[in-house]
Amino acid sequence: MRRLNEIVVVGASLAGLRAVQALRREGFEGEITLVGAEKHAPYNRPPLSKSVLHGDDDVTLPGSEELDDRWLRGRHAVQLDAASRTVTLDDGTALAYDGLVIATGARPRQFDGVHTLRTIEDALALRAELASGHEHVLVIGGGFIGGEVASTARQLGRKVTLVDSSPYPMHTGLGEEAARWLAAHHERHGVDLITNVRVTGVDGGQAHLSDGRSLTAELVIAGMGVVPNTEWLDGSGLRVDDGVLCEPTLYALGSTDIVAAGDVARWRHGLYDGAFVRVEHWSNANEQGAVAARNLLAGPDNAQPFAETPNFATHVHGARIQTAGLPHLADEASIVAGSPGEDRFAVSFTRNGVPVGAVAVNLPKELIRLKRAITARQTS
Ligand SMILES: Cc1cc2nc3c(=O)[nH]c(=O)nc-3n(C[C@H](O)[C@H](O)[C@H](O)COP(=O)(O)OP(=O)(O)OC[C@H]3O[C@@H](n4cnc5c(N)ncnc54)[C@H](O)[C@@H]3O)c2cc1C
Known part of the structure; x- marks a missing residue:
């Protein structure tokens, strides 16, 4: 293990928490500063589109009670200077580091005037709207979040229309056969499915579609994918392209003191001939946070590649x-x-x-x- 004294972890969610835990477990005795934009303790996001919408508020993420390190809540990192090894926060604080873990995750693509779902606040707001008696729910995007929300809204007795721009929902992620089955499964459960069409705008309770139609839309939720939170790395010298580009060991390309983990990391994966992949799954962030931290301590020459097989599960109707x-x-x-x-x-x-x-x-x-x-x- 090489000698590091000050490690900064940016992003206090699943990957960031697992990184802090691994650093301590591996015997790192220096200072750890955890910076998180949210004010809460790290929590689990998968229940946000499932049990939370049904009224169960338990989003406990095991391990978050262990955090005894310097933990800056409600603070954004706004800049990284990799040359001087400094992270600057939105209140002007400059944090020096000799090791940095980037775990800033991703955020939903936004659509004017509609709900998205990433945080506990988003989920509680959506739950309140679902409970307030809107009859027509429009879901934009049939990915796993859109599918789970559509499923929940049907269980709550709402009329649901799901609009997806591909031939079948989750076409890319599931392939033709399973996506076609999923489309039929939605329809059997009463979802009005509209595919190969985009929503071009939402106003005054109406959604406008790319084929010229308009739909009644009292409550609209968009699940149109996510973008990695990398703006704070602009000008840092790190290579960013749909995520922080990393070696198989999760070291940022060209860096010996910066690693990335979770939804924000796009690394060369041994399974795919070293192609860059970014994976937006719970188990990936859970495991990468720990591996990235261990590799940071080990140093680039002794670091192990991260080559886990991604896996994911969703429940729909x-x-x-x-x-x-x-x-x-x-x-x-x-x-x-x-x-x-x-x-x-x-x-x-x-x-x-x-x-x-x-x-x-x-x-x-x-x-x-x-x-x-x-x-x-x-x-x-
Ligand atoms: C509704 C929902 C349901 C899901 N369901 C499933 C599921 O069933 N199965 C599954 O495998 N996966 C699921 N996921 C995905 C899974 O939750 C994510 O893969 C996981 O949360 C990624 O963890 P992360 O720590 O990399 O990033 P995130 O959880 O996105 O956390 C990143 C953190 O960094 C903070 N941050 C961002 N920028 C800054 C900054 N500049 N400074 C400081 N802090 C910053 C953010 O506020 C956030 O707290 C779901 C996600 C959502 C939103």
């Missing part, structure tokens, strides 16, 4: 949809178990004959088997 790897990078897909007609099936995705991704609908054991095959090919 009672169905459990899981993915492993990155199906969208495949050149071939085949159903290997069950069938869409039974609402239970698994799809294997390969590239040049090598397994790179898997999707399972209500078949969790099959997902585990397919994930093993992806990981085995990666490490063989």
Whole structure:
């Protein structure tokens, strides 16, 4: 372990928390400063689009009670000077570091005048609106957040219209077969699905679509993907392109004292011939925060690559949809178990004959088997 004295962690959510815990677990005895834009203790986001909308406020993230380090809440990092190793905060404070963990995550793409869902405040505001009796709910974007919100709104008895710009919701992430099944699954559960169409504007309770139609939209929620929080790195000298570009070890390219983790990190992944990937999943942030911190302590020459197989799960109208790897990078897909007609099936995705991704609908054991095959090919 090399000798570091002052480590700054920017972003006090899942990846940042795991980084702080790992630093202490590894025996780092210097000063840790954790900077977080939110005022809360780190909390879990997955329940925000699920149980919280149903009235359960438990978003506890195990480990956050351990934080005894210098923790600056409600503070934004606004600038990084990598040459002088200084992070500047929105109140003018300059924090010197000899090791830096970037864990600033991502935020939703915004759409004027509509709800988005990333924070506990967003979820409580949406819950209040859902409870206030709006009859028509319009969801823009059929990704996992849009799908989960549509599902919840249906359970609450609302009329739901889901507009997605692709042929089927989650088309890129699930591939053709599973996405087509998901579209039918939404419709069977009473969602009015409109695909291959964009929402171009929302005003006065009306949403305007790219095909010229207008829809009644009393309550509108957008789930149109996220953008990484990297503006504070402008001018820092770090390479940023849809996230902080990192080596397989999560070191920022060209840096020996800065690592990145979680939704903000875009690193060369061993599974995909060193292609840069950015993964917006809980388990990725959970594991990367710890690995990035360990690698920071070890130093670039002794750092280990992060090459976990991504995995993700979502629940939509009672169905459990899981993915492993990155199906969208495949050149071939085949159903290997069950069938869409039974609402239970698994799809294997390969590239040049090598397994790179898997999707399972209500078949969790099959997902585990397919994930093993992806990981085995990666490490063989
Ligand atoms: C509604 C919802 C449901 C989800 N459901 C699932 C799910 O079912 N399964 C799954 O695998 N994943 C799910 N996710 C994704 C998962 O929550 C994220 O992958 C995870 O939160 C990423 O953690 P992170 O620490 O990298 O980033 P974030 O959680 O985004 O945290 C980054 C933190 O950094 C702070 N920050 C940003 N900029 C600055 C700055 N300049 N200075 C200081 N602080 C800053 C932010 O305020 C934030 O607190 C869901 C996400 C959402 C929003």
